[in-house]
Amino acid sequence: MRERDVVIGHRLGLHARAAAKLVQLSTQFESNIVLSRPDVNAPQADARSILSILLLSAGFGSKVNVRAEGTDEERAIESICEYLSG
Amino acid sequence: MGTAVRMFDPLFVPFNFKLQPDQIRVEVDRFRASVEKSREQLKRVQAELGRKSGPESSFLIDAHLLVLQDRLFVDRIVEKIETEHINSEWAIQQVSDDLLQAYDRLNDDYLRERRGDLEDIVRRLLHNLQLKRMPSFKKLPYDSILIGKAVPPSTLFELRSRRIVGLATETGSPLSHTAIMARSLEIPAVMGASDLSHVSSGDLLIVDGNRGLVIWSPSEETLEEYRNRGRDEKKLRKKPSGSASGPCLTEDRVRISLGANINFSEEIKTAAANGCESIGLYRTEFDFFREGKQPDENSLVEDYSHVLKGAKGAPVTFRTIDVGIDQKTWEGVNLNLGARGLRFCLENKDVFKKQLRALYRASTNGPMRILLPFVSTIDDLDAAREVLAEVRGELDLRRHAYDPGIPVGVMIETPAAAQTCDLMASHVDFFCLGTNDLIQYYLVIDRSDQSVMHLYNPFHPAILRCLHQVYTLLQPTGKPITVCGEMAADPPSAAVLLGLGFTSLSVNLAAYPRIRRMIRSVSFGQLRELAGQILKMQKPNEVEEKVRATVYRT
Numbered sequence: 037m038r039e040r041d042v043v044i045g046h047r048l049g050l051h052a053r054a055a056a057k058l059v060q061l062s063t064q065f066e067s068n069i070v071l072s073r074p075d076v077n078a079p080q081a082d083a084r085s086i087l088s089i090l091l092l093s094a095g096f097g098s099k100v101n102v103r104a105e106g107t108d109e110e111r112a113i114e115s116i117c118e119y120l121s122g
Numbered sequence: 123m124g125t126a127v128r129m130f131d132p133l134f135v136p137f138n139f140k141l142q143p144d145q146i147r148v149e150v151d152r153f154r155a156s157v158e159k160s161r162e163q164l165k166r167v168q169a170e171l172g173r174k175s176g177p178e179s180s181f182l183i184d185a186h187l188l189v190l191q192d193r194l195f196v197d198r199i200v201e202k203i204e205t206e207h208i209n210s211e212w213a214i215q216q217v218s219d220d221l222l223q224a225y226d227r228l229n230d231d232y233l234r235e236r237r238g239d240l241e242d243i244v245r246r247l248l249h250n251l252q253l254k255r256m257p258s259f260k261k262l263p264y265d266s267i268l269i270g271k272a273v274p275p276s277t278l279f280e281l282r283s284r285r286i287v288g289l290a291t292e293t294g295s296p297l298s299h300t301a302i303m304a305r306s307l308e309i310p311a312v313m314g315a316s317d318l319s320h321v322s323s324g325d326l327l328i329v330d331g332n333r334g335l336v337i338w339s340p341s342e343e344t345l346e347e348y349r350n351r352g353r354d355e356k357k358l359r360k361k362p363s364g365s366a367s368g369p370c371l372t373e374d375r376v377r378i379s380l381g382a383n384i385n386f387s388e389e390i391k392t393a394a395a396n397g398c399e400s401i402g403l404y405r406t407e408f409d410f411f412r413e414g415k416q417p418d419e420n421s422l423v424e425d426y427s428h429v430l431k432g433a434k435g436a437p438v439t440f441r442t443i444d445v446g447i448d449q450k451t452w453e454g455v456n457l458n459l460g461a462r463g464l465r466f467c468l469e470n471k472d473v474f475k476k477q478l479r480a481l482y483r484a485s486t487n488g489p490m491r492i493l494l495p496f497v498s499t500i501d502d503l504d505a506a507r508e509v510l511a512e513v514r515g516e517l518d519l520r521r522h523a524y525d526p527g528i529p530v531g532v533m534i535e536t537p538a539a540a541q542t543c544d545l546m547a548s549h550v551d552f553f554c555l556g557t558n559d560l561i562q563y564y565l566v567i568d569r570s571d572q573s574v575m576h577l578y579n580p581f582h583p584a585i586l587r588c589l590h591q592v593y594t595l596l597q598p599t600g601k602p603i604t605v606c607g608e609m610a611a612d613p614p615s616a617a618v619l620l621g622l623g624f625t626s627l628s629v630n631l632a633a634y635p636r637i638r639r640m641i642r643s644v645s646f647g648q649l650r651e652l653a654g655q656i657l658k659m660q661k662p663n664e665v666e667e668k669v670r671a672t673v674y675r676t
């Protein structure tokens with residue numbers, strides 16, 4: 037299992053377009069990818085579920101913890117974090 | 123008696139209902155097919171958008187497509203269908219409601235607005251589910267009771283489905299097309315039930331159209347009671363009732379006068395068409411306050427003339443305005459023990475006089491009687507008669523024609539009136555017995571309070587004694603009396619009224635045929651004997667059993 041914290045770099049936060057892209061990106065990997073916001077009391081999000089990502093309500097500058105688990109977890113966390121930081 | 127089936131937004135889907143175990147597989151397939159169809163539609167839209175304005179504008183469609191493959195959404199709906207045995211529409215509604223609530227809790231305005239996307243998808247799914255031409259009514263349980271805010275007009279004809287045994291809505295009036303249809307199909311219906319939001323599909327319900335009751339999660343005793351009623355009704359229906367017109371005679375050829383109660387002027391047509399011999403009670407307040415405001419005198423004259431003409435010579439008893447429990451919302455207070463009926467009228471003399479003027483002016487169009495509600499003292503009665511005289515004086519001055527001999531009567535519906543009706547007799551021309559209120563005040567039961575409703579019982583010895591006393595007090599006075607409460611509309615309790623000596627009843631239009639059948643199938647002499655016996659009984663249940671055995675003997 038790999039995990040990393042990242043600050044959202046998209047000016048509008050994880051809104052519909054960014055969330056959609058994130059889901060599309062996540063589905064390219066075999067690993068399970070989970071997002072959470074350690075500083076707020078939001079339920080964690082499945083990176084393949086657009087609804088749960090939207091409900092994470094991660095705006096510009098908010099800190100998000102990304103965890104990946106699976107055969108390609110290394111590559112997954114790398115490319116997800118790169119995308120999130122904008 | 124049956125299973126609640128909630129209808130929600132009529133634009134989308136008519137029903138929520140529980141599935142039989144063997145329907146679950148098919149239902150999941152149906153849901154998945156609608157997801158697939160929605161995806162195809164969105165992809166087509168996306169392709170068109172892409173051609174017209176480039177790939178950038180189609181990202182929103184991406185979001186929609188992603189929701190359709192979102193486990194949080196799709197899998198949860200499938201899970202609901204499988205574990206809770208509910209239909210797709212209901213499952214979609216539950217899951218999307220949860221999600222939408224989660225959106226509403228977000229602090230981010232922009233994201234909160236995204237709820238619109240979800241709503242859009244839900245609409246699309248529901249629409250596609252419907253396009254699958256679900257044979258909706260054919261999937262309903264055989265004892266379905268439709269509930270909802272209103273009945274979508276599109277479902278009106280489906281009411282003929284034998285699966286529907288009842289109907290209850292929060293809005294609508296007994297006059298709506300649906301209500302009329304339900305009545306003619308003999309489906310018990312309660313329109314304008316106060317609040318049904320706590321009832322969900324699958325709940326056990328009883329809809330009592332006679333008493334205007336919706337009973338939620340009934341007790342085993344109540345269920346048993348209604349099961350018996352259902353069986354008995356069927357038995358009675360099988361008995362020959364003779365022709366619909368002509369006088370109502372009991373088996374031993376005693377003439378019973380049977381009138382109809384109406385609440386709205388439109389009902390006069392149905393009453394006349396059914397051959398009702400009189401309108402024993404026209405509750406005028408519903409029409410009076412119909413628009414939420416007072417009508418002017420001329421339009422009242424028109425309304426009342428219309429009713430009298432429509433009655434085609436049958437006498438119509440106009441009960442003056444009674445602001446009572448059913449109209450609680452007007453003032454927002456419980457008026458049961460307050461300024462009801464005549465008390466209200468005497469406090470609001472201008473309203474009262476306006477109605478009386480209109481009544482007198484209309485009186486040239488047919489035989490009319492004026493009935494004063496909620497009288498408890500002779501002083502009130504005198505005051506009312508003074509107002510009547512004033513009104514006649516005004517009309518004379520204005521040279522309006524009217525019938526000077528209109529009979530004036532009072533309702534016996536308070537314990538005070540029941541105790542003193544013989545003293546009132548010399549002041550009035552006739553009496554009407556309002557059992558609904560009388561029972562409520564005698565047994566100290568607020569009819570609008572569900573928690574005591576089960577205690578409301580016309581077979582209570584106190585009620586029987588009271589009725590017996592009223593009959594005994596009035597008989598020597600020779601003043602006619604008609605019983606017009608719901609007690610007269612239910613065959614067993616109506617039979618008790620006959621047994622106690624009352625030979626004039628008036629009932630709502632829905633009950634008219636069955637009460638006529640009952641009257642024609644009983645022996646008055648035998649009921650008189652029966653009354654002698656039940657007056658000595660101790661408990662309401664014993665009384666009811668005894669009466670049912672007599673009325674429904676096969």
